[in-house]
Every structure is written in structure tokens, then in C-alpha cells.
Amino acid sequence: MQGFTPHSGNSVRLGLGPLEAAFPNGVFPTAAVHEFMCHSIEEIAATEGFIAAIVAAFMKSDMVCIWISKSPHLFPPSLTALGITPDRIIFIRLKREVDVLWALEEALKCEGIAAVIGELKDISLTASRRFQLAVEKSHVTGIIIRQYPRDLNTNACTARWNISPRPSELQERMPGIGYPRWNVELQKVRNGKPGVWLLEHAAGKFATVTTKDPRQHTSARKIG
Amino acid sequence: MARRYVSIWFQHLVGDYMVKRDPSLLEAAFVLTMQKHGRMIITGASARAQRSGAVQGMVLADARAIIPHLRVLENEPQLADRLLDGIGKWCIRFTPCVAVDPPSGLMLDASGCAHLWGGEQAYIDDIANRLKKLGYSTRIAIADTPGCAWAVARFSQHSIIAEGDMLKALLPLPAAALRLDTITTERLLKLGLRHIKNFISKPRRALQRRFGDILLQRIDQAMGMEYESIIPLVPIIPYQERLPCLDPIRTATGIEIALQRILEALCDRLQKEGKGIRKAIFKAICVDHRVESIEIGTNRGSHNGEHLFKLFAEKIQQIEPGLGIELFILEASHVEEMQAQQEVLWTGGCGLGSVELAELLDRITNKFGENVICRYLPAQHHWPERSITSTTYMQQQPSSAWPDDLMRPTHLLPEPEPIEVTAPIPDYPPMNFRYKGKLHNIKKAETVERIEREWWIDGGEHRDYYYVEDDEGKRYWLFRSGHYTGDKTYSWFIHGFFP
Numbered sequence: 001m002q003g004f005t006p007h008s009g010n011s012v013r014l015g016l017g018p019l020e021a022a023f024p025n026g027v028f029p030t031a032a033v034h035e036f037m038c039h040s041i042e043e044i045a046a047t048e049g050f051i052a053a054i055v056a057a058f059m060k061s062d063m064v065c066i067w068i069s070k071s072p073h074l075f076p077p078s079l080t081a082l083g084i085t086p087d088r089i090i091f092i093r094l095k096r097e098v099d100v101l102w103a104l105e106e107a108l109k110c111e112g113i114a115a116v117i118g119e120l121k122d123i124s125l126t127a128s129r130r131f132q133l134a135v136e137k138s139h140v141t142g143i144i145i146r147q148y149p150r151d152l153n154t155n156a157c158t159a160r161w162n163i164s165p166r167p168s169e170l171q172e173r174m175p176g177i178g179y180p181r182w183n184v185e186l187q188k189v190r191n192g193k194p195g196v197w198l199l200e201h202a203a204g205k206f207a208t209v210t211t212k213d214p215r216q217h218t219s220a221r222k223i224g
Numbered sequence: 225m226a227r228r229y230v231s232i233w234f235q236h237l238v239g240d241y242m243v244k245r246d247p248s249l250l251e252a253a254f255v256l257t258m259q260k261h262g263r264m265i266i267t268g269a270s271a272r273a274q275r276s277g278a279v280q281g282m283v284l285a286d287a288r289a290i291i292p293h294l295r296v297l298e299n300e301p302q303l304a305d306r307l308l309d310g311i312g313k314w315c316i317r318f319t320p321c322v323a324v325d326p327p328s329g330l331m332l333d334a335s336g337c338a339h340l341w342g343g344e345q346a347y348i349d350d351i352a353n354r355l356k357k358l359g360y361s362t363r364i365a366i367a368d369t370p371g372c373a374w375a376v377a378r379f380s381q382h383s384i385i386a387e388g389d390m391l392k393a394l395l396p397l398p399a400a401a402l403r404l405d406t407i408t409t410e411r412l413l414k415l416g417l418r419h420i421k422n423f424i425s426k427p428r429r430a431l432q433r434r435f436g437d438i439l440l441q442r443i444d445q446a447m448g449m450e451y452e453s454i455i456p457l458v459p460i461i462p463y464q465e466r467l468p469c470l471d472p473i474r475t476a477t478g479i480e481i482a483l484q485r486i487l488e489a490l491c492d493r494l495q496k497e498g499k500g501i502r503k504a505i506f507k508a509i510c511v512d513h514r515v516e517s518i519e520i521g522t523n524r525g526s527h528n529g530e531h532l533f534k535l536f537a538e539k540i541q542q543i544e545p546g547l548g549i550e551l552f553i554l555e556a557s558h559v560e561e562m563q564a565q566q567e568v569l570w571t572g573g574c575g576l577g578s579v580e581l582a583e584l585l586d587r588i589t590n591k592f593g594e595n596v597i598c599r600y601l602p603a604q605h606h607w608p609e610r611s612i613t614s615t616t617y618m619q620q621q622p623s624s625a626w627p628d629d630l631m632r633p634t635h636l637l638p639e640p641e642p643i644e645v646t647a648p649i650p651d652y653p654p655m656n657f658r659y660k661g662k663l664h665n666i667k668k669a670e671t672v673e674r675i676e677r678e679w680w681i682d683g684g685e686h687r688d689y690y691y692v693e694d695d696e697g698k699r700y701w702l703f704r705s706g707h708y709t710g711d712k713t714y715s716w717f718i719h720g721f722f723p
Contacts, residue, residue, distance in 0.1 A: 042698040042721055045635035049723020052634065062575040075636035075720060076600040076612055080628045082723075086612075087622050088576070091598050092588060103588055110584040165723070167667065167697035177668045177693050180723045201723075 014057045017208040019184065019199070023159075024191035030058055032158035033108075033131045033142035035123070037149055037187070044147055046165040046182050048074055049082060051117060051143055053201050056083030058141070059114040066107045068092045068100050069119035069145075083204045101127055108134040108142050115141040121149060128155035160188040166198060169209070181209065226387050229454075230319075230332040230348065231373035232355070233363045234311075237304055237328045238268050242297060244359040254295035257284050267299050304328060311360070312457045318351055323454035329377070331370050331454050338366075344384050367393070370454060371446030375401035390447050395421040402442040408435050463499075463556035465490045472511050472548020479508065479540055479549070484533060486554045491529040494559065500525020503558035506536055508543055509551040516543045521594075522586045523618065525560040531583045535590045576618045585618070602626045606675050608636065608719070631670065631691050633701045633720030640703070640717035647716070649708055653690040657702065659718055664694040691722065699723070 014020065014028045023029060036051065038044040055065055067074065067089050076086035092107075094100050097120060104118040108131055123144060135142050144157065162185040168178035179202040186194045198209040234240070238256055243249045253273035257264045264284035273294065278287040288294055304327055312322045312330050321333035334347065341347040348364045355362050365376035367385035376382055376393055379401040385393045394401070397420050399412045412435070417423040423431065424443060432440055444450035465486045473479060483506060494500060502525055507517040518539040526532060543549075575581070585597055598614040601622045605611050647654035653669035670691040677684050685706030693699045699722035705715050 041635065045633065045699075045721030046723050048634040052723075064576055064581060071638075073635050073638065075608075075633055077602070077626060077630065078632040078634045078723075080626045081632075082634075086626055087599055087601050089599070090581075090585070090618075091600070093596055093598070094592060099592060102591070106587055107584060110580050112578065112580055165697045165699060167693060167695070168699075170668075176670045177691060177699065180699070181697065182723070 014054060014206070016199070016206050017197075019186070019195075019197045019206075019208065022186055022189055022192045022195055024189075028054070028058075029158050030141045031135050031139035033128065033135055033144065033156070034159045034161060035128075035144045035146055035155070035157040036161045036163060037152075038145060038147050038163075039149075043162070043164050044145065046180075047145055047161075047163045049078075049180060049201070050163045050182055050184070050199075051145070052079050052082040052084055053204075053206070055115045055117075055141075055143075056204070059084065059088070063088070063112070063114040065089045065115045065117065066092060066113060067117045068094065068103050068107065070094060070097065070100060072119070082201070097121060104142070104144075105130055105134055108140050109138055110140065111138045113140050115143055117143045117145065119145045119147055121147060122151065122153075123155055123157075125153065125155050128157050132156045132158075157188075158190045159186060159192075161186055168200075179203075226368060227333065227335045228338065228344070228366055228368065229370045229373045230334045230351070230364060230366045231325065231370065231377040232315075232330040232332070232351065233374075233377045234308075234328045234330075235361050235363060236268065236271065237307055237360065238299065239270050240360045241303070241307055243270075249295070252295050253278070253291050253293065254297055255284070255287055256297050256299040258299045258301075264296075309457065311355075311358075315351075316458060318347070320458075320460050321454070321456045322458070323456055325370075325374070329374070331373070333454060333456075334366065348383055369446055369448045370452050371403065371442065372448075374403060375446060391424075394446060395419070395424070399423075402439070402446060404439065404442060408439060411435065461555045461557060463490060463494065463501075463559055465493075465554045467552040467554075469550055469552070472545075472550050474545045474548045476540055479543060479545070479552075480537070482549075482552045483536055483540070483554075484529070486552055487529045487532055487536075490554055490556060491527045491532070494527040494556070498562055499559045500527050500562040501532060501556045501558075502560050503556070504532065505555045505557055507553040507555070508545070508549040509553065510545065510549050511547045514546060516545075516549075518542055520586075520590055522582070523589065524582045525562045526579075526583070526586070527562070528579075528583070531586070535586060538587075538591060582618070605678065607678060608632070608675070610678075610681075631673070631722075633699075633722045635721040637719055640719040643702065643716050643718045645702075645716040647704075651688075653692055654702065654716065657700075657716065657718070659700075664696075664698070664700070666692045667695050668693040689719075 016028065020026050020028060036047045038047050059065060065088060072091050072093060079086045092103055094103060100118055100120060104116060107113065107116040131142050164183045166181045166183050168181050170176065170178040179200050181198065181200045183196065184199050185196045188194055200207045200209050253276055254270045255266045255273050255278050256268040258267045266278060266280055266282045266284060266287055268280065269278040273291060276291045278291060284296065308324045308330060312324050315322045315330060315332060319332045319334050319337045323331045325331040338344045338347040341350055344366050348366055352362055352364050363377045365373045365383045367373040367376060368387055368390060372385060372390045372393060375397050376385055379397045382393060398418060399420060400409050401420065428440055441450060445452045467482050467486045473482065501522060503521045505517050505519045507515055509515050518536060520535040589597060598616055600612040600614055601620065602624055603611055603613045604624060643657045643659045645654035645657040654666055656663055656665045673689045674686060675689060676686045687703040687705055689701060689703045692702055700718055701720035701722060702716060702718050705717060
């Protein structure tokens with residue numbers, strides 16, 4: 001772990017439950033770059049929701065968040081349910097992937113921003129190292145959504161995630177759809193233990209679902 | 225400081241120019257003509273022709289009868305304006321504020337300039353001599369008001385009117401010296417009021433009733449009771465720094481050093497005055513008189529030299545020094561008032577109004593253009609595509625609260641895409657749907673949310689939205705467009721994805 005100094009500032013408890021034990025010192029690393037692998041549009045939607053829920057936890061009331069992409073499809077009104085005021089997100093829409101890389105690095109250098117989120121296809125080792133150096137100085141959280149990645153190359157990101165949606169659960173015989181549930185897979189984490197968890201996000205809090213196989217309770221089709 | 229204005233009157237502006245262009249005309253009798261109502265009318269005459277009796281407004285045939293060897297030159301339209309513009313720009317050596325005073329004059333704001341020439345007499349002598357060398361005969365006067373200087377230059381033999389002596393200078397002049405239109409002047413003459421002294425002391429109400437407001441206004445302007453502004457040919461940029469170089473500069477490093485120095489000087493000045501740059505132009509004047517310029521803009525006023533330098537640094541490579549640059553000019557073409565920032569010991573985070581964020585966004589807009597950055601604010605519409613508005617302004621607050629009771633997808637397709645469904649008629653969510661070739665069996669669904677079109681904006685079908693979840697746990701936002709009717713093929717669409 002050469003050159004990596006964990007941020008000793010005020011650490012934030014995200015309330016991720018057992019998942020947090022996977023991180024070094026049991027704390028979600030905020031001054032770091034996380035990458036999220038998305039292989040389908042449903043996974044992208046789930047990842048966007050998961051990221052919004054995480055960022056909401058450490059975004060203070062007056063902070064801003066920057067979202068850089070080639071074509072942002074995030075629908076801002078959905079974020080209120082996840083705990084973020086949508087007008088505190090600044091969207092930057094750029095034409096080329098290299099421009100996104102440049103803007104991401106500039107934004108990661110800017111101290112005081114809650115999180116910088118970038119949508120990329122691939123990221124090279126060099127680019128990820130530059131991001132890592134930037135966040136070590138500025139203590140900004142960098143989040144990269146890798147949409148349809150071509151290769152799973154090694155890079156300097158602190159953690160690699162994969163979020164996929166899972167069927168929601170409701171109390172017996174209730175109609176409708178329950179709280180969003182995700183299969184959270186921490187594929188790689190520096191100094192931590194990777195693993196798989198089933199998380200539910202309800203009323204601004206995460207809850208870990210302990211059922212072994214969520215698919216065994218397939219309730220009958222109910223219509224509200 | 226008292227204001228001083230210089231009025232320059234070119235007695236034969238176009239004629240002098242013609243002589244300059246063709247020296248053989250110097251001793252000749254020539255007239256300038258223009259076609260008017262099918263006749264050739266004289267618009268200007270040389271001194272010789274004037275002596276022989278040719279006057280402005282005369283028909284050419286009449287003048288030819290008086291002067292047999294008269295030379296006739298075509299008067300180009302707008303020639304006088306072009307000449308005045310050129311001479312006016314040349315006159316910027318005398319004062320930064322030069323205005324054109326058509327049809328044949330210039331007005332210079334000489335406040336605080338004359339002492340550099342060692343007095344007003346030397347100042348106007350220098351102007352007259354230099355213009356004489358260029359070939360123009362002029363009459364020049366200096367006074368406290370543009371109106372008085374104008375009158376004295378054209379109708380008096382004096383040239384310097386001391387401060388506050390306007391009345392004395394104006395009294396013996398004819399009424400036309402007040403820059404009046406011909407109708408008013410003729411009316412004054414008809415009443416025997418030939419000179420200014422005849423009517424200037426008359427009751428103002430009487431003058432107003434007979435000659436209108438214009439006469440009073442002209443008197444007031446000449447007397448300095450009403451302020452008259454002149455429009456400078458080259459707008460004066462108050463925030464400007466110059467850096468002449470002893471040796472021509474040709475390297476990027478040299479340009480950077482010059483830029484740093486010039487920025488530092490300008491930023492120091494702006495900081496003292498509590499102002500910030502919104503738009504700045506950095507000009508490099510090359511040895512061969514080429515002007516290379518780069519321009520930057522900021523989202524909010526800034527006098528942070530380091531930040532502004534970064535913005536310029538992106539564009540320095542666009543400057544082509546050629547044979548070398550001998551003068552650098554930095555102009556802040558748009559500055560705004562800035563509120564002094566409180567120095568803070570500990571920064572919690574950077575909000576929408578913070579300087580760090582503004583500087584970051586400046587760098588991004590400087591590189592990619594204005595319209596890459598946006599924020600979204602709620603709009604008072606239920607229709608999903610219209611429920612948000614974008615803004616580029618960072619400080620703008622939402623005019624209404626974000627709705628928090630609606631189920632909305634995180635990922636919205638830019639256009640709803642048609643899907644094939646199997647659905648019970650009439651009002652139930654589909655049992656399954658096919659999207660991009662894949663069949664999704666719906667297991668759970670929320671109740672329908674009907675969103676009507678806003679008929680005052682556009683027409684069309686309403687949408688019945690369903691939030692559904694398939695057997696793999698993927699969550700979608702589907703809608704049916706309108707009611708079922710027999711002949712519609714694609715009435716179901718997918719519009720978004722829930723987390």
C-alpha cells in the first residue's frame with residue numbers, strides 16, 4: 001500500500017451495517033476513488049440509486065456534488081426520495097471521453113466538494129492514478145460509473161463495486177412494490193475484505209437483508 | 225476638475241482631402257458635386273472656386289457659366305464620415321476621448337490633457353499645426369462646454385475661452401452659433417434677433433413658447449447649465465494595463481511572464497477598488513502591427529491573479545508571435561462589484577456560492593464553452609419531461625419545493641421507447657413486456673398514476689404510468705398512452721428505470 005495514506009479527518013458512518021466491516025478500519029473511505037461496474041441499463045439505474053443514497057449520507061447541507069458525463073440520464077426529481085436535494089448537483093455534459101477525464105481530474109482537485117461522479121466506459125491505470133493523487137490531496141470522494149466496461153484491467157481505484165437490482169419484499173399479502181433492494185458486490189477493496197451483501201434502502205437508511213436466497217419468497221402477483 | 229472641450233472645425237474637409245490626393249488641384253478651381261433630384265448640385269468648393277462665386281447648394285450648370293475652367297469632381301457619399309473617423313482615431317494622441325461631430329468637425333474632451341503640452345495655447349497650436357501638415361485647414365477653439373467650443377470655433381476669431389467666460393464669448397455671436405436647425409434660426413432672424421445677445425436674457429418662458437424647448441436646451445448646453453455628453457469614437461476601457469517590451473518577445477515563456485506581471489498589476493488595482501473581472505482580453509501587438517488576442521470569461525467576478533492566469537494559460541498557445549511582440553495590453557472589458565470574502569480558518573465544504581467552485585467552473589467553461597454546465601430546478605409541471613428546468617446560474621434558488629411524494633425513476637430515457645406488452649384490458653398493468661428482444665414477466669406493480677397532458681401547452685393522449693418489477697427484481701416505469709382503441713399498435717412505452 002505504498003503511497004496511500006488513509007484520510008484521518010472526520011470519518012463518516014454511512015450506516016451500511018455489516019458491509020462497513022469490509023473496509024479498512026471499518027469506515028467507508030471518502031477520500032478515495034470508487035468504481036462501479038455496470039453491465040446493463042438496469043444496473044446503471046440501480047448504481048445511480050445506490051450512489052445517491054451513499055452520497056446523501058456524507059453530503060452536508062450546503063455542499064455540492066458534480067456529475068460529469070457524456071449524456072446524463074439521471075432524472076433529478078428521483079433524488080429527493082434518496083435524500084439529496086437535486087439542485088445541489090451540478091451537471092457537466094461533455095462530448096468526448098477524454099474531456100470527461102480532464103474535467104474529472106480538475107473537479108477532484110477542488111477541495112470542499114462532497115463528491116465528484118463521472119460516467120466513463122474505461123479507465124486506464126494512469127488516469128486512475130492521477131485521480132488517486134488528486135483525491136489524496138483534496139479529500140474529495142470520487143465515484144466512477146463504468147458503463148458497459150470493455151475490460152476489467154487493474155487500476156488504482158480504491159474499491160470496485162457491482163450493484164444489481166433484486167426483487168423487493170413486502171409484508172405478507174400487501175400489494176405493490178417494496179423498498180428498493182440491491183445485491184451489493186464489493187469485488188475489490190484495498191486493505192479490506194471483498195464480499196456480497198443484500199441491502200435494502202428504506203426511508204433514508206440502509207438495512208442488510210439476511211435471507212439466504214431472496215428469490216425463494218416469490219409472492220403471487222398482486223396489483224394495487 | 226473643470227472640464228475642457230476642444231472643437232475642431234475642418235473648413236474644407238473633403239476639398240483638402242482631394243488636394244492631398246491630387247496635388248495638381250491645389251491652385252485649381254474645383255467643385256464637388258452630387259446628384260439630387262436629377263440635377264448636379266455643388267456640395268463643396270475649393271477656396272479659389274468660392275472666391276469666384278461658386279457656393280454650396282448651387283446647380284453645377286450655373287457655376288460652369290460663372291467659371292469656365294471649373295473642374296468637377298464626384299463627391300463620394302460618406303466620404304466625410306470616413307475621413308472624420310480616421311482623423312478622430314488619429315487624434316487619440318491628444319486625448320483618449322475623441323468624438324465625431326458631423327458634418328465637418330471633431331469634439332475632443334481635453335480635460336486634464338493640455339498641461340502635458342505646456343498650456344492650452346501650445347496644445348491647440350500643436351493640434352492645428354499637425355493637422356496643417358496633414359493638409360487640413362482648421363479652426364480650433366477650447367472652452368468649458370462642447371456647445372461653446374463649437375460656436376467659437378465656427379463664428380469667432382478667438383480660440384481660448386477661459387474657464388467660466390462662456391457668456392462673454394457667446395454674446396456677440398450670431399444665433400446660428402447655438403447649433404440650431406434652419407427653421408429656428410430663420411424664425412429668430414425674422415424677429416430681428418440676429419445675435420445671441422439679443423435674446424439670451426429674455427424670459428425663458430417666452431423663448432420656450434416661441435421657439436420650443438430646443439433653443440433653451442442649446443443655450444443651457446452652451447452655458448454649461450445642462451450636461452452634454454459626447455460619445456467617444458473608441459470606448460475608453462477604465463481597467464487596462466500595458467506592458468511595452470524593450471526587445472520583441474517570441475517565446476511562450478516570455479508571454480507567460482508578461483501576462484503574469486500585467487495580471488498582477490491589474491488585480492492589485494481591482495482588489496483595492498473591490499472589483500472583479502468577468503471578461504478580459506489579453507492583446508499582444510506584434511512588430512508588424514498584427515494584433516493577437518485571447519479572451520477569457522468568468523462565472524463570477526474574480527481578482528485572483530493565479531486563477532485568471534490559469535484561464536489564460538490554456539489559450540496562450542493560440543498567440544502567434546511571428547517576428548516578435550512589442551506591446552502587451554490587458555483589458556478588463558467587463559468588471560463587477562465584488563463582496564469581500566471573509567477569511568475563514570476552517571472550511572466546512574464548498575457551497576454553490578463558494579469561490580473554489582466558481583473557479584473550477586470557470587476552468588471548465590473556458591475549455592469547453594458556456595453551455596456544458598447546468599443545474600436542474602423543479603418546474604411546476606407534472607408531465608415528466610417538463611418537470612425540471614435547467615439553469616446555468618449557480619446562485620439561482622428553486623422557486624418551489626421539490627416534490628417528495630412522487631415515485632420517479634433514477635434513470636430516465638430521453639425519449640419513451642415503444643414496447644410490446646401482454647396486458648389485461650382495460651386498466652391493469654401488463655403481465656409481461658418485451659423490451660429490446662427480452663421478455664420480462666411482471667411480478668409486482670404499483671397502482672396506476674395518470675398524468676394528463678397540459679392542454680394549454682400541447683395536445684395529445686394522457687399517460688397512465690405503472691411502476692413494475694419483473695421476476696428478476698428489475699424495476700421499470702412503463703406507461704400506456706391514452707385509452708385502448710381498436711386500431712392502435714404501439715400504445716405502451718418504457719420511460720425509465722428505478723433503482
